[in-house]
Amino acid sequence: MNETKDSRDETPDERADRNWADLMQELRVSQTGVQLLAAFLVTLPFQSRFTELDTFQQRWYLGLLALAFLTVGVTLSPVAIHRHLFQGGSKPDVVRAAHVMTGLALGLISLLLAGISFLVVDVVLSRGAAAVGGGLALLVALSLLVVIPRVVAHKAGQST
Numbered sequence: 729m730n731e732t733k734d735s736r737d738e739t740p741d742e743r744a745d746r747n748w749a750d751l752m753q754e755l756r757v758s759q760t761g762v763q764l765l766a767a768f769l770v771t772l773p774f775q776s777r778f779t780e781l782d783t784f785q786q787r788w789y790l791g792l793l794a795l796a797f798l799t800v801g802v803t804l805s806p807v808a809i810h811r812h813l814f815q816g817g818s819k820p821d822v823v824r825a826a827h828v829m830t831g832l833a834l835g836l837i838s839l840l841l842a843g844i845s846f847l848v849v850d851v852v853l854s855r856g857a858a859a860v861g862g863g864l865a866l867l868v869a870l871s872l873l874v875v876i877p878r879v880v881a882h883k884a885g886q887s888t
């Protein structure tokens with residue numbers, strides 16, 4: 729059934745509550761994945777082969793670690809916003825902020841996945857192959873996490 733956004737019989741508060749619940753479900757999925765990626769990155773220096781990384785790879789790794797922590801922070805920020813504004817009568821504002829932060833998180837996740845792909849391919853094969861692999865990973869991740877959802881929203885007549 730193709731419902732428009734005005735077809736539900738709900739108050740603005742009920743809509744905000746429903747939208748908040750939807751966003752929280754989405755964030756539960758992304759938070760878990762991002763936290764696992766961050767945990768994976770944190771353990772790498774404790775692996776015996778980590779000392780074989782060249783200076784570029786070590787700096788790339790540190791950049792990825794910072795990006796992972798930033799991404800974790802962005803995915804957790806809607807919860808922090810909600811905690812700060814809890815019962816303040818501003819649920820629609822909380823939902824809008826969470827929507828923006830979730831979109832930002834998807835972009836950061838795309839960069840993180842591409843960056844990790846680059847590092848792994850650089851260590852296993854070569855820097856040239858890593859550039860190709862990382863670029864392709866970024867293209868695929870951005871397509872799946874950002875572009876395709878926007879196309880679907882546009883076709884459904886919604887703005888993102």
